[in-house]
Amino acid sequence: MNLKELSKKEVKEILEKLSDYYGIDISFLREISKKFCWLSNKEGKIYITNKSVKKYIKNFLPHRVGLYIAKKEKNYIRLSIEGSQLLGVKATKNILNLNSDIVLSTEIVDNQELDRGYYILRSQNDYLGCGFSKNNKLKIMISKNRRISK
Numbered sequence: 001m002n003l004k005e006l007s008k009k010e011v012k013e014i015l016e017k018l019s020d021y022y023g024i025d026i027s028f029l030r031e032i033s034k035k036f037c038w039l040s041n042k043e044g045k046i047y048i049t050n051k052s053v054k055k056y057i058k059n060f061l062p063h064r065v066g067l068y069i070a071k072k073e074k075n076y077i078r079l080s081i082e083g084s085q086l087l088g089v090k091a092t093k094n095i096l097n098l099n100s101d102i103v104l105s106t107e108i109v110d111n112q113e114l115d116r117g118y119y120i121l122r123s124q125n126d127y128l129g130c131g132f133s134k135n136n137k138l139k140i141m142i143s144k145n146r147r148i149s150k
Helices: 008-022 026-035 049-060 082-092 100-105
Strands: 037-041 043-048 067-072 077-079 095-097 109-110 115-125 126-134 135-138
Touching: 008 026, 008 067, 008 077, 008 109, 008 115, 026 037, 026 082, 037 049, 043 049, 067 135, 077 082, 077 115, 077 126, 082 115, 082 126
Parallel strands: 095 115
Antiparallel strands: 037 043, 043 067, 067 077, 109 135, 115 126, 126 135
8 A cells, every 4th residue: 555645735625624524623633734744545544643754654554654544535534433533522513422332233323313424423432433324324434343342
């Protein structure tokens, strides 16, 4: 997987989408963007890493270089588990509070009130990742191997 450093324009677009969709304060996002080097691979996965590492980017696999925080989807940016933990605290929109048993036991949850799109999943004060709502059903986007079993 080849990584490329994102330009300031690309980072700005990502920050604006995060701010618009999840309600995250843009000044908070700008502070984060200044502290890290933003990378992306061919699949649209977005990583952040320490700026001093960027000269070694081509020598390492992405998961060894940075933290995977999001993925560009068609009209959305889907946060990873780590991305939801990092940014979810500042989010004001598209957050779902779920009972932890729901997240552990099933992949699809019926909910009549959701618009189509991605939602940050939260259980009490824990940010668990993202889910995608379509046709009033929420698909939990946390892989089974990353879930905590009872």
